[in-house]
Amino acid sequence: MRVVLLNTGTELLLGDVQDAHLAFIAREILPLGLRFNERRTVPDGPAIRETLSELFGHSEILFVTGGLGPTSDDITREIVADARGLELRMDSELPPSLK
16 A cells, blocks of 8 residues: 655745654554655645645555644645545534634
C-alpha cells in the first residue's frame, strides 16, 4: 500500500516551524502495518493544488498536514474539495476547535 505524507506551509520551508508530523504519524501507523513511501513539503499557495493533483493519482493513503494549524487564509480544504469534486459544509455539532 502506497502511503504518502504531504506537509503544507511556507513556515515549514523557512524553518520557522519544526515538523513533528512525520514522526508522530509514522509511529501511529506502524502498528497497523503501514509505513510511509514518500513525504513532501510544499509552500502555501498553488503548490498545494499541483502536488495534491499529482499525489491523488499515485497514493492509496494520503495524509495532509499543515505547519501552524487552521488559519484564516488556509485554502487546503477548498483545494481538496475542488480537486475531488466534493462540497464543503459546516456542521454545527462539531466542537469549535474542528470548525
